[in-house]
Amino acid sequence: MKQDRSTTIVSLAGIGLAFLALWLLHAFGGYYIERIVIGVGINLILVISLNLANGFTGLFSLGHIGFMAIGAYASAILTLPLSLKSTNLPDLPSFLARTQMAFLPAVLIGGLIAMLVAFLIGLSLMRLTGPYISVATMGFLVIVQVVLTNWDSMTRGARTFAGVPEYTNVWNVWIWAMLVLYIVWRIKFSSFGRKMMAARDNEIAARSLGINVVASRLLAFCLSAFFTGVAGALWAHFITAFSPKSFYFSQTFSVVTMLVVGGLGSLSGSVVGVMLITLLSEILRNAERGFAIGPLVIPEVYGASQVIMAILFVLFIVFRPRGLLGDAELDVRKFFKREKEVAG
Amino acid sequence: MPTATTQTNHVLLEVKNLSKSFRGLMAVQNYHVRLVEGEILGIIGPNGAGKSTVFNLFTGHLRPTDGSIEFRNIDITNAPPEEIASLGIGRTFQNIRLFGSMSCLGNVIAALQMKERQNLLEAVLNLSRFREQEKRLESQALALLALFNLQEQVNAPALSLSYGDQRRLEIVRALALNPRLLLLDEPTAGMNPHESAEVIRLIKRIHDDYTLTIIIIEHNMPLVMKVCSRIQVLNYGEIIAEGTPEKVRNDPRVIESYLGRAG
Numbered sequence: 001m002k003q004d005r006s007t008t009i010v011s012l013a014g015i016g017l018a019f020l021a022l023w024l025l026h027a028f029g030g031y032y033i034e035r036i037v038i039g040v041g042i043n044l045i046l047v048i049s050l051n052l053a054n055g056f057t058g059l060f061s062l063g064h065i066g067f068m069a070i071g072a073y074a075s076a077i078l079t080l081p082l083s084l085k086s087t088n089l090p091d092l093p094s095f096l097a098r099t100q101m102a103f104l105p106a107v108l109i110g111g112l113i114a115m116l117v118a119f120l121i122g123l124s125l126m127r128l129t130g131p132y133i134s135v136a137t138m139g140f141l142v143i144v145q146v147v148l149t150n151w152d153s154m155t156r157g158a159r160t161f162a163g164v165p166e167y168t169n170v171w172n173v174w175i176w177a178m179l180v181l182y183i184v185w186r187i188k189f190s191s192f193g194r195k196m197m198a199a200r201d202n203e204i205a206a207r208s209l210g211i212n213v214v215a216s217r218l219l220a221f222c223l224s225a226f227f228t229g230v231a232g233a234l235w236a237h238f239i240t241a242f243s244p245k246s247f248y249f250s251q252t253f254s255v256v257t258m259l260v261v262g263g264l265g266s267l268s269g270s271v272v273g274v275m276l277i278t279l280l281s282e283i284l285r286n287a288e289r290g291f292a293i294g295p296l297v298i299p300e301v302y303g304a305s306q307v308i309m310a311i312l313f314v315l316f317i318v319f320r321p322r323g324l325l326g327d328a329e330l331d332v333r334k335f336f337k338r339e340k341e342v343a344g
Numbered sequence: 345m346p347t348a349t350t351q352t353n354h355v356l357l358e359v360k361n362l363s364k365s366f367r368g369l370m371a372v373q374n375y376h377v378r379l380v381e382g383e384i385l386g387i388i389g390p391n392g393a394g395k396s397t398v399f400n401l402f403t404g405h406l407r408p409t410d411g412s413i414e415f416r417n418i419d420i421t422n423a424p425p426e427e428i429a430s431l432g433i434g435r436t437f438q439n440i441r442l443f444g445s446m447s448c449l450g451n452v453i454a455a456l457q458m459k460e461r462q463n464l465l466e467a468v469l470n471l472s473r474f475r476e477q478e479k480r481l482e483s484q485a486l487a488l489l490a491l492f493n494l495q496e497q498v499n500a501p502a503l504s505l506s507y508g509d510q511r512r513l514e515i516v517r518a519l520a521l522n523p524r525l526l527l528l529d530e531p532t533a534g535m536n537p538h539e540s541a542e543v544i545r546l547i548k549r550i551h552d553d554y555t556l557t558i559i560i561i562e563h564n565m566p567l568v569m570k571v572c573s574r575i576q577v578l579n580y581g582e583i584i585a586e587g588t589p590e591k592v593r594n595d596p597r598v599i600e601s602y603l604g605r606a607g
């Protein structure tokens with residue numbers, strides 16, 4: 001828990017290395033790699049903010065992708081070129097039909113709307129516990145889905161929302177990802193994080209210390225929704241065309257897998273989880289097109305990668321329910337220290 | 345509350361006619377107590393007598409069926425636990441309730457920080473005021489942990505501690521709230537005689553050092569007799585005897601209902 005200068009230096013060095021790696025990938029990696037790197041950045045934001053809500057407070061939300069959808073649609077509507085608005089979204093309210101916003105304010109507004117919605121539903125949801133919160137938030141996900149598919153004038157309903165300006169790139173995504181990681185990290189090691197985790201570990205004891213359990217959960221939920229909304233907006237400007245179905249159970253499952261594999265409560269775990277699952281799913285996705293090992297020919301089986309991921313997730317839950325790291329953080333200094341001791 | 349001390353002669357806690365029934369079962373009946381600042385009160389009684397229920401009523405974890413509770417002249421009868429804690433009642437639980445995955449240090453800081461206000465922006469920006477605050481909290485927590493001989497385990501997760509250490513950590517956490525009134529529910533349960541004696545010695549010490557008012561629920565009669573100036577004996581939710589250790593020890597009803605059974 002100690003935060004001293006060497007930690008800061010190590011984190012700065014880590015961030016520097018990350019951006020150097022990004023630059024190398026950007027310069028030499030080509031289109032395919034670049035897409036993956038952006039995807040990893042967006043998933044980092046999604047998983048870290050889900051960790052803030054689910055890992056720190058222990059209330060397992062399954063509805064966060066609803067906030068992602070809100071951020072995505074909000075930012076997409078705000079930035080869509082006016083010419084496209086008149087053809088694709090002819091029934092927009094006039095003040096929206098006349099505005100075309102820049103990238104950053106649109107992303108921020110997307111996040112803020114998600115946060116506002118989180119606040120309104122959180123006021124009652126944050127009083128629930130355990131499985132009830134998961135079921136209730138999943139209900140929220142379904143409601144968002146229904147609203148998106150029926151609100152034709154804003155979302156084009158179930159049809160594809162296309163033509164979103166492609167603003168997202170490696171740089172702005174990773175700046176956001178680092179920012180979110182940093183903010184959530186600071187929260188974890190502050191009185192706010194301790195309140196959240198205390199209430200998670202023992203609600204009755206937390207209240208006996210004077211901790212306002214509902215308020216601290218609401219804080220986690222709202223901040224988390226904001227970042228998730230931001231990630232949604234970044235994703236919208238990355239993929240440029242999507243429909244409500246993009247924000248449903250399979251996306252929820254993907255993010256939850258990354259979180260659980262890394263470890264609830266551990267931010268370094270989230271980073272590891274995102275990297276690992278992305279790598280694995282890319283390998284599996286390429287493999288399901290069929291391949292040959294010497295004389296052994298594996299035919300193409302589309303969808304196999306998802307089945308394998310699901311099986312892996314189940315195995316993880318059974319054998320390592322607290323994830324790779326539990327809620328501990330990787331400590332680079334400790335790692336080096338051990339090396340030195342072995343050497344000496 | 346300036347009026348609290350002047351008007352009522354340092355009465356810290358005034359409980360009248362307190363009752364609690366669980367679906368018809370009277371767990372506590374007509375309980376009353378007037379606690380003067382600095383006192384150590386012992387509550388004893390057989391299993392199921394209603395002792396822990398009394399604590400849960402005091403701290404708002406249960407709502408009384410009847411009666412009133414005043415703490416520092418403030419009516420807290422129906423107040424929620426958070427409010428009661430912030431008014432200055434700290435407690436431990438019979439079935440230990442620690443923040444299991446957090447370190448000992450984290451458990452204690454979680455209580456210490458309640459009297460400090462942190463600003464989210466300062467925390468996120470890691471400003472010097474925030475860092476100093478964190479450092480101060482940490483050194484205060486370390487001092488408290490050392491007082492209870494937990495200095496070796498400061499970074500260990502609370503759940504990994506031995507049973508006796510967990511009990512002591514819970515006392516430290518309650519103490520870290522800097523309460524006016526400390527409620528200890530069987531602080532030596534599950535400890536060997538040596539550990540128990542040590543904890544009782546520490547309770548006496550914090551009582552003197554922090555000018556605390558304490559209520560202890562305890563099964564170990566010799567220990568209660570040693571620290572408490574006054575003892576209440578509960579049976580079937582009612583006070584059946586009250587007074588100095590001598591008086592209680594020789595009360596025929598106490599001997600019959602409690603001491604006799606205990607051997």
Ligand SMILES: Nc1ncnc2c1ncn2[C@@H]1O[C@H](COP(=O)(O)OP(=O)(O)OP(=O)(O)O)[C@@H](O)[C@H]1O
Pocket residue numbers: 366369371389390391392393394395396397398438
């Ligand atoms: N939340 C509850 N719901 C229902 N009944 C309860 C509850 N809490 C306590 N009781 C009942 O109230 C009675 C008093 O319980 P309490 O825990 O206060 O006893 P105690 O004196 O602390 O006993 P012990 O020495 O075993 O700790 C018991 O009969 C118990 O079963």
Ligand SMILES: [Mg+2]
Pocket residue numbers: 395396397438
């Ligand atoms: Mg009890």
